[in-house]
Amino acid sequence: MSVPYHPQLNPTLAPPFPQAALHVLRNPQLRKNVAHAMDVIQAKRARLVLEKSDWQALRTAASEIRAHALDHLGTYLEQFEAHCSEAGGIVHWAATAEDARRIILDILRQEQATVVIKIKTMTSTEIQLNPFLEASGVSVFETDLAEIILQLGHDEPSHIVVPALHVNRSQVRDIFARSMGLPDLSDDPHALTAAARHYLRQKFLSIPTAIGGANFLIAETGSVAVVESEGNGRMCLTLPRTLITLAGIEKVLPRFQDLEVMLQVLARSATGERMNPYTSLWTGVVPGDGPQHFHVVLLDNGRSGILRNSVDRQTLKCIRCAACMNACPVYRQTGGHAYGSVYPGPIGAILTPQLMQMHHAQSLPYAPTLCGACYEVCPVKINIPEVLIDLRARVVDQDRSHLEHYFDPLYLGMRLTGFIFRHPWLFHSAQRLARLGLRLFTRKDGWIHSLPSVGAEWTQTRDLRGFPSRTFHERWVARSATQSPRPQ
Amino acid sequence: MTPLTTARQLILDRIRDATGSAAFDEPSIELAALRASLSRDYIRKATLAPEAILALLIERLHEYDAEVVECTHDLLPAAVAAELLAANLAAGRSSFIVPAGLPSAWLDVARTHSEFTLIPDHDLPIDLIEDASGVITTAFCAVADSGTIILHHSPAEGRRLITLLPDWHLCILHASQVVQTLPEYFDLCKTPPNLVTWISGPSATADIEMTRIKGVHGPRFLHVLLVRD
Numbered sequence: 001m002s003v004p005y006h007p008q009l010n011p012t013l014a015p016p017f018p019q020a021a022l023h024v025l026r027n028p029q030l031r032k033n034v035a036h037a038m039d040v041i042q043a044k045r046a047r048l049v050l051e052k053s054d055w056q057a058l059r060t061a062a063s064e065i066r067a068h069a070l071d072h073l074g075t076y077l078e079q080f081e082a083h084c085s086e087a088g089g090i091v092h093w094a095a096t097a098e099d100a101r102r103i104i105l106d107i108l109r110q111e112q113a114t115v116v117i118k119i120k121t122m123t124s125t126e127i128q129l130n131p132f133l134e135a136s137g138v139s140v141f142e143t144d145l146a147e148i149i150l151q152l153g154h155d156e157p158s159h160i161v162v163p164a165l166h167v168n169r170s171q172v173r174d175i176f177a178r179s180m181g182l183p184d185l186s187d188d189p190h191a192l193t194a195a196a197r198h199y200l201r202q203k204f205l206s207i208p209t210a211i212g213g214a215n216f217l218i219a220e221t222g223s224v225a226v227v228e229s230e231g232n233g234r235m236c237l238t239l240p241r242t243l244i245t246l247a248g249i250e251k252v253l254p255r256f257q258d259l260e261v262m263l264q265v266l267a268r269s270a271t272g273e274r275m276n277p278y279t280s281l282w283t284g285v286v287p288g289d290g291p292q293h294f295h296v297v298l299l300d301n302g303r304s305g306i307l308r309n310s311v312d313r314q315t316l317k318c319i320r321c322a323a324c325m326n327a328c329p330v331y332r333q334t335g336g337h338a339y340g341s342v343y344p345g346p347i348g349a350i351l352t353p354q355l356m357q358m359h360h361a362q363s364l365p366y367a368p369t370l371c372g373a374c375y376e377v378c379p380v381k382i383n384i385p386e387v388l389i390d391l392r393a394r395v396v397d398q399d400r401s402h403l404e405h406y407f408d409p410l411y412l413g414m415r416l417t418g419f420i421f422r423h424p425w426l427f428h429s430a431q432r433l434a435r436l437g438l439r440l441f442t443r444k445d446g447w448i449h450s451l452p453s454v455g456a457e458w459t460q461t462r463d464l465r466g467f468p469s470r471t472f473h474e475r476w477v478a479r480s481a482t483q484s485p486r487p488q
Numbered sequence: 489m490t491p492l493t494t495a496r497q498l499i500l501d502r503i504r505d506a507t508g509s510a511a512f513d514e515p516s517i518e519l520a521a522l523r524a525s526l527s528r529d530y531i532r533k534a535t536l537a538p539e540a541i542l543a544l545l546i547e548r549l550h551e552y553d554a555e556v557v558e559c560t561h562d563l564l565p566a567a568v569a570a571e572l573l574a575a576n577l578a579a580g581r582s583s584f585i586v587p588a589g590l591p592s593a594w595l596d597v598a599r600t601h602s603e604f605t606l607i608p609d610h611d612l613p614i615d616l617i618e619d620a621s622g623v624i625t626t627a628f629c630a631v632a633d634s635g636t637i638i639l640h641h642s643p644a645e646g647r648r649l650i651t652l653l654p655d656w657h658l659c660i661l662h663a664s665q666v667v668q669t670l671p672e673y674f675d676l677c678k679t680p681p682n683l684v685t686w687i688s689g690p691s692a693t694a695d696i697e698m699t700r701i702k703g704v705h706g707p708r709f710l711h712v713l714l715v716r717d
Contacts, residue, residue: 033697036697036698037697037698040698041698053531054529054530054531057527057529057530057531058530060527060529061526061527061528061529061530064526064527065526068522068523068526070507071507072507072519072522073503073507074500074503074504074507075519077500077503078500087682092495093495093496093498093499094495095495095498095499099495143705144695145693145695145696145704146695149695149696162694162695162698164695164696165695165698168696168697169696169697172696189696189697189699189701190701192696193693193696193701193703193704196704197703197704197705200705201705204705205614205615205618218680220680221680223680223682229691229692229693229694229704230691230692230693230704230705230706231652231691231704231705231706231707232704232705234648234652234685234705234706235652235705237648238648238649238652239614239649249499249503254519254523255523256674256677256680257674257677259674260670260671260673260674261528261530263670263686264530264634264670267634271694273688274548274633274634274635274688275631275634275635275636275686275688276688277552277687277688277689277690277691277692277706278685278686278687278688278691278706279684279685279686279688280648280684280685280686281681281683281684281685282682282683282684283680283682283683284682286682286683288611288647289641289647289648289649289683290648290683298499300499300502304499304502304503304505304506305502305506307503307506307507308505308506
């Protein structure tokens, strides 16, 4: 059994990725749980994408709609605000996480709410809403099954669609048995799900205030869309008197009809289903049906800064399907907690540092491998490797602003290498020297398994191919010498 | 903390600054032209014959563990009664909520049975809805491609609550309401509706070890009565 460990999802406090990943890599149970979940989702997604003959056309359309919405974000946000207000919704704007928390608490105070039910929303984890509300005297009940597992287990989400995938059934059983007072509970997922249904039913029927997120905001109509599987979302959207929706400013779609594209790609990419069991859309307040007090909190919290650079802007096209993390060879090994952010995996590696304005999480752009698997599966065609390279360059530029950087061995080594690469005679001498030197460390199988000093940083985690007896260049020169030139 | 009155302006200014001022005060006609130029090369019309579309819908609904029964228009009232009776026999379901706008004639046969009661929804209190064993509604349309039933919550489809709390849902769907692809549904929405619920099979979760479990909070049993017009 592993040591109890509480993951730190606050990017300002989390350790660098390689350090945080070590903890997970040493936990075989967690790695097994993550790998199993990834295998299942990936296989389902692949099958359903294959059956869709117009998949690439849908991806292109989805990508263009999202890019268009971001290029004209100001206009579409104003349209959303106008239409939502006309329909009786109250729209708030929050520049920072702190503003959003304060706005939500003020609404709750106005409503004299001391307890709330919640639909799963990653954005609320981003602004650390639950600990803030609890500290302010408001009890929070998560209603998504995975979120209940995490809340009752004092754990943090490790995935944006299946947040508790790192927990297996016997661990869920222990958490439920302890916190729901059910010592005889079995670890059958049916029994565990039934326990959650029973635990929440009375809360749904009696708690008059709910907080949720949004998958999409529709500028044309002022409507909000929420997709889900369990029905807990519909409960929170229908039963309470007051509903507060927290949404990032990037969630806007221009038209209602745009959903014909987004909702064809979302469920297939996220859970490998043709459609998620429930999708709800509502416009403001509808008399006689659902909450009669409706607030939308539009959250910036670093997003508007991401719009500035056209390469990085594509980060905000994301519709949070998690296909990139499901496909990522690094996420598969480490799970989500190592990323130190509510947004893990490849999308988190580009989103988190940018939300932090590059002041924190600088190790994340180096976490993925640039293999491109994430780009290939992304339903809105975010070129994640392209953004990763751009962000790595920004991290390096940042380092350059410190004087001591000029004495860093890595920097000096790179400068020296750059100089050598610019001078062919130096380059060839260096190659000959390296061949001689590395011969000492090359084993019979042609591989170098361990190097001393700085070289150890490479060979600690991977092998290096031994230096060839002749370089390509040497071979080419020899070839030209022995062969007659081609007839003209 | 940012003063709230200025937060809106601050955020919009930052966005304007980042995307270029051209992105503001855009004439809607220009934006519409830009939108029209976006590529939409995906499938937007039915590719199957009507009979094949119905077969596809039935196949999808079965995959979601929903029950499908077919009947002709003449036999609709008898088929509704038979469904309710079967639910009563199998699980003792004895009270069914009916939206106020559901065509009364569809319930003519069901009304003659004493095994169960039909409760019209005239602002029923929550506890009564929670205690009911089922609900009978119609739908706006259905999309065969994904097995999705779409409610716009008209008087015949009922308010959202009645198709949420009861554990058993009988949805009466006419063959003419079935489209093959999702874009065809959007073509049917001349004006975007205020309230929409899409249902693709009974509520489910895969949060524990990716094992699909049917029935979490929403209705656990979905029955579709497909009426051939």
